[in-house]
Amino acid sequence: MSAATSARDPFTSRFIRNAMAQDMLDVETEHALALAWRDKRDEAALHKLITAYTRLAVSVxxxxxRYGFPLDDLIQQGNLGLMRAAEKYDPENGARFSTYAAWWIRASMQEYVMRNWSVVRTATNAAQKKLFFHLRRTLAKMEDGEIRTEALSSSVARALDVPEEQVQIMLGRMSGHDLSLNTPQSGSEDGRDWMDAIADDTAPTEERVLGDLEDRRRRKLLYGAVQTLPEREQRIIVERHLSDSPRTLAEIGADLGISKERVRQLEERALERVTRLVRTSASPAALSA
Known part of the structure; x- marks a missing residue:
């Protein structure tokens, strides 16, 4: 639903008329309502405060x-910011609630726009956020022909005091909205969509299955060969080569009551036996037996 359609929706139109018809609060009333909510959690006071300034959410x-989102969604986000402002507002700090709330309303809408503009996160830091909300306005101020195309990003970077690289990235991200991969390709005679143009880099199913079977066969041969070793050598191979946290020669030697050099010798001998057994078991003659 477009913003224009949303604006003509009877419920939204009625909500806007009611919000704009509410009387503005004077300083004393606003202060009293804010105190009642902060100190007594008076929900009636909160309701009056929020109702009086819903017009701010509508206005913002x-x-x-211009970002193309439904008006009623934007108003809802503004109301969330208004509620957040009421929760955090300190009536003793000297600022009007309306001034404080306007900041929270804008922040809530900015977050909504950035979150929903693209499936790719558009702005992740202060500089990118500044770019997103000021880029178009800055570009509009630059008259056609005043700046060469290749110098555009550097001019915007200077105007907004942000890195040129981030300007180039944001220009690309804001060049258009996301498109579904199921969208038909323009000029395609056979009705192919963009999903059909994505290369599948994974191995064919048959190759993956055969690869998995071969891996399992090799593991079976390896563990079978290890189990033929004497108990001490079997322990050394498992703890040195088949464990998620391999142990050192010194640690194993301390447990077995032998030197780490003796552990190394036993390990070397065991590896030779395992290698010989695996090769013998994997030979064509053994497989055909």
């Missing part, structure tokens, strides 16, 4: 419509 939402 109108400025965010």
């Amino acid at each position: 939402a109108g400025r965010f419509r």
Whole structure:
């Protein structure tokens, strides 16, 4: 649903009319309501405070419509920011609630726009956020022909005081919305969609199955060969080569009551036996037996 359609929705239109018809609060009333909510958790006071300034959410939402999101969704996000402002507002700090709430409303809508603009995160730091919300306005101020195309990103970077590399990235991200991979390719005569153009780098199913079978066969041969070793050599091979946390020669030697050099000798002899047994078991003659 487009923003224009949302604006003509009867419920949204009625909500906007009601919000704009609410009386603005004077300083004393606003302060009293904020104190009642902060100190007494008076929900009636909170309701009056929120209702009076819902017009702020409506007003800010109108400025965010240029990003192409439904107006009612933007207003809802603004109301969430308004609730957040009421929760964190300190009536003793001297600032009007309306001024404080306007910041939270904008922040809530900015977060919504960035979160839903693309499946790829558009802005992940302060510089990128600044770029996202000021890039188009900055570009609009630059008259056609005033700046060469190749110098555009550097000019924007200077104007917004952000790295040129981030300007180039953001220009690419904001060049258009995401497209479904099921969208038909333009000019395709056989109805192919973009999903058909993605190469599958994985091995064919038959190759994967055969590879898995071969891996299991080799593991079976290896563990079978290890089990033929004497108990001490079997332990050395398992703890040195088949464990997620291999132990050192010195550690194993301490457990067995022998020197680490003796452990090394036993390990070398055991590896030779295992290698010989695996090769013998994997030979064509053994496989055909």
